[in-house]
Amino acid sequence: MSVEKCGVAIIGFGNIGSGAAELLKANKERITQSAGREVELKYILDVRFPEDSEFKPLFISDFNIIENDPDVNVVVETIGGTRFAYDFTKRALSAGKSVVTSNKELVAVYGHELLTLAKENNVNYLFEASVGGGIPILRPISQCLAANEITEIYGILNGTTNYILTKMSEGQSYEQALKTAQELGYAEPDPTADISGKDTCRKICILADLAFGRHIDPDEVSVTGIDGVKDAVTPDGKVKLIGRAKKLDDGRIMIRVAPEVIANDHMLSCVENANNGIVVKGNAVGEVLFYGQGAGKMPTASAVVADVIDCVKHTNARKWLYWSDGEGVQLVSENVS
Numbered sequence: 001m002s003v004e005k006c007g008v009a010i011i012g013f014g015n016i017g018s019g020a021a022e023l024l025k026a027n028k029e030r031i032t033q034s035a036g037r038e039v040e041l042k043y044i045l046d047v048r049f050p051e052d053s054e055f056k057p058l059f060i061s062d063f064n065i066i067e068n069d070p071d072v073n074v075v076v077e078t079i080g081g082t083r084f085a086y087d088f089t090k091r092a093l094s095a096g097k098s099v100v101t102s103n104k105e106l107v108a109v110y111g112h113e114l115l116t117l118a119k120e121n122n123v124n125y126l127f128e129a130s131v132g133g134g135i136p137i138l139r140p141i142s143q144c145l146a147a148n149e150i151t152e153i154y155g156i157l158n159g160t161t162n163y164i165l166t167k168m169s170e171g172q173s174y175e176q177a178l179k180t181a182q183e184l185g186y187a188e189p190d191p192t193a194d195i196s197g198k199d200t201c202r203k204i205c206i207l208a209d210l211a212f213g214r215h216i217d218p219d220e221v222s223v224t225g226i227d228g229v230k231d232a233v234t235p236d237g238k239v240k241l242i243g244r245a246k247k248l249d250d251g252r253i254m255i256r257v258a259p260e261v262i263a264n265d266h267m268l269s270c271v272e273n274a275n276n277g278i279v280v281k282g283n284a285v286g287e288v289l290f291y292g293q294g295a296g297k298m299p300t301a302s303a304v305v306a307d308v309i310d311c312v313k314h315t316n317a318r319k320w321l322y323w324s325d326g327e328g329v330q331l332v333s334e335n336v337s
């Protein structure tokens with residue numbers, strides 16, 4: 001069978017970007033079958049590269065090349081942060097290219113603007129990898145649970161802090177556990193975003209927007225990290241960093257990030273190491289738990305490449321992502337049970 005090619009460019013060749021490149025290569029046949037077209041990795045953009053990389057012939061350092069190449073259909077943004085990622089994403093979407101990202105900071109802050117720009121250009125902006133690493137969560141909320149009124153979402157959304165708390169409960173020091181989490185590629189380049197709870201905050205804001213149809217500014221959310229946690233195990237259960245968003249009867253949204261004691265018989269109690277566990281409560285389905293590897297190179301690349309396949313299959317703007325209109329909502333940060 002001869003199939004038309006679809007060009008992909010990766011911008012940001014760190015942990016996740018290199019994982020996406022490796023996965024596109026390793027599973028090429030399966031990906032081509034699934035996408036219905038050959039997915040060709042054409043360029044990899046970064047400011048520095050490993051000398052011995054198998055992808056050396058694809059390395060470039062000028063975004064104009066990607067922007068002006070009509071054969072690049074999908075751009076994978078794995079730069080992270082908002083500084084360069086924001087500008088390159090806007091330029092790619094404006095040039096009629098779909099963009100796929102794992103960048104939760106960019107989505108939490110600029111998601112509405114970037115989705116609007118994608119729609120205007122009839123292309124996709126997809127970000128399944130921005131929450132829960134390899135766990136499917138954004139599509140299930142938007143599609144499989146679409147018949148429900150979602151009343152609450154809560155869970156363990158950061159692999160690094162869950163890894164640290166797990167190792168502390170096994171007797172390791174905080175410092176040693178953090179060092180290993182960095183070596184295993186779970187932590188952000190600056191791990192203070194993990195430790196302080198900011199990373200969890202961005203993810204719960206993205207989930208709340210999809211579930212409740214309201215934009216929540218991460219800066220408005222009450223956030224407590226794990227720096228003050230001395231004992232990861234208490235007589236009442238295990239300490240876990242929990243992101244929680246709940247829709248109240250009066251329309252306000254309770255949202256917060258804080259360490260909570262999770263009882264030993266609760267389903268999140270056995271979510272250990274870098275795994276994430278996300279509970280979604282719907283008024284028809286009840287409670288559903290999404291569980292799996294929430295951080296790390298290949299699990300996150302799995303979600304990134306699935307979004308690439310979706311873009312290749314559906315070159316026009318997808319309609320499944322019910323993002324808010326950008327309007328804010330009144331928040332309450334105290335815990336409301």
Ligand code: HSE
Binds near residue numbers: 160186194
């Ligand atoms: N640093 C993040 C975490 C990576 O530990 O969960 C995945 O978003």
